[in-house]
Structure formats: structure tokens, C-alpha cells
């Protein structure tokens with residue numbers, strides 16, 4: 001599906017790659033859906049909704065992008081992958097993401113999915129790209145912050161080793177995980193989490209009494225962080241447009257409060273937002289996800305004191 005617009009509708013110098021500090025990369029890949037497809041249409045829906053979002057952010061009291069001196073954000077054309085099966089596509093993505101990172105230099109990439117399977121190759125390429133720094137600062141381990149209803153720690157799912165339900169498992173050799181908002185896991189995934197170090201699980205029902213979980217999550221996060229947001233992390237009353245919704249998910253302001261701290265207290269070197277499956281005629285979830293992407297970039301580049 002061609003993307004006919006840039007993120008936030010930015011034009012000219014405000015979206016030129018040369019002056020941009022952030023880049024949006026649509027990856028409309030969908031191959032291993034459990035139920036209810038449509039994530040291939042996610043990136044286009046997010047970009048379309050973003051055109052109607054205010055450039056001014058009241059919380060930060062500044063224009064985030066779209067005027068001189070504000071944050072330049074470049075939008076790449078959609079990254080299309082081979083249709084020769086999910087394994088071939090994910091191997092291709094790991095190589096191509098390495099190329100994207102070299103092209104971007106110090107710019108921060110934010111990928112728009114697509115299904116969650118894409119995060120494994122993105123994480124693996126990110127860990128390789130930052131290997132020297134990770135070895136110097138973090139025992140060689142990239143720290144992944146995963147907002148998700150699911151742990152995605154299955155060693156393959158429905159015959160696909162590189163499934164959306166396996167992306168975390170496929171990344172364990174290069175990354176540690178802090179998983180926030182979990183509420184649907186299998187016994188096998190619990191066994192994986194218990195038998196290894198480097199997996200911190202924060203359950204959705206522990207997030208309501210107070211903010212102690214935020215301290216726990218930040219303590220478990222290393223200095224160099226990759227953020228992956230599966231939109232089924234949010235409560236389905238906010239984002240019903242996703243393949244495997246689960247009740248009892250994250251709300252808007254609590255989530256923003258946490259992400260604001262993450263961006264201020266850690267170096268987030270890459271991000272993705274995945275699993276939006278747009279519902280025809282229901283635009284609110286698309287707008288929520290587009291606004292979330294803007295908030296992530298705003299906090300990343302203009303962290304409040």
C-alpha cells in the first residue's frame with residue numbers, strides 16, 4: 001500500500017533527511033497473524049491520522065515539528081519485504097535494517113508495523129550496530145522495553161519460528177527485556193522467563209494501585225534501550241483495532257507518565273510501534289497511535305526537566 005503522506009504531513013525542510021533528527025520507517029509486513037489480520041494497513045492509517053494532529057504540544061509548551069528550529073522528522077517510503085515466507089522476510093529485514101541504521105547515522109529510527117515479528121530483526125540489527133558501545137557500557141546487552149499484553153516468548157508459533165508471538169524469544173541472545181502491561185502468557189513462556197536472567201515481567205494488574213512498577217521497570221533497564229510498543233498493550237476500550245485484544249490494558253496518561261521518565265532517564269536508540277489493524281469507520285485508535293508516536297519523539301528530543 002503506497003504511503004502518500006509523511007508523518008504529521010511535514011513538507012520541505014521540516015521532513016528533509018539531511019536536517020532530520022528522527023526518521024519514520026513504515027514496515028507494512030504481515031505474515032503470521034493469529035486471528036484478525038490487517039496490520040499491513042497500520043502504517044498508512046497512522047500516517048494519515050497524524051496529518052490532523054496539532055503540532056503544538058501543550059504539556060511541553062512547544063511546537064514539536066513543522067516549523068523552523070523544531071524537530072525535523074523524515075518519513076521513508078514503506079519498506080517492502082520478500083513474500084517468500086516469514087523466515088526469509090525476517091532475515092532480509094535484519095540485513096536491510098543494518099543498512100538503514102548506517103544511512104541514518106545519529107538520527108533515531110521509529111518503525112511503524114506491521115506485525116510484531118518485525119521487532120526481532122530490528123532488535124538484532126540494532127544490537128549489532130551499537131555493539132562497541134554496548135560492550136563498553138552494558139555487558140554487550142541491548143535493553144528492550146516492551147509494552148505489550150503478551151510476552152511473545154514462544155519458541156516459534158503455528159510452525160513459524162519468526163512469528164509475532166516469538167519476537168522476544170528470537171532476540172534473547174542479544175537483548176534483555178523489561179515487559180510492561182503483560183496479561184496473557186502461556187506456561188511455556190513463564191518457564192522461559194523463570195529459567196533465564198534478564199527478563200523482567202510487569203503485570204498489568206500491578207499497574208493500578210501506584211507507580212512503584214515504574215521504578216521497578218527503570219531499575220531493570222540498561223543504559224541503552226530499544227522501545228517496542230505493541231498497541232495491544234493499551235486497553236481494548238482505547239485500541240480495539242488489533243489482532244489479539246486483551247482486557248485490562250494500559251491507559252493514556254499513566255503510560256505517558258512512564259514513557260516521559262524512560263526518555264529522560266535512558267538513551268533510547270530505536271523504537272517501533274506495531275500491531276495496529278485499522279478498523280474501517282473507527283478512527284480513534286489510529287489517532288491514538290499517531291499521537292503516541294508524536295509523544296515518543298517529543299519526549300525523546302525534548303525531555304522535560
Ligand SMILES: [Mn+2]
Nearest residue numbers: 149150230232
Ligand atoms: Mn501483543
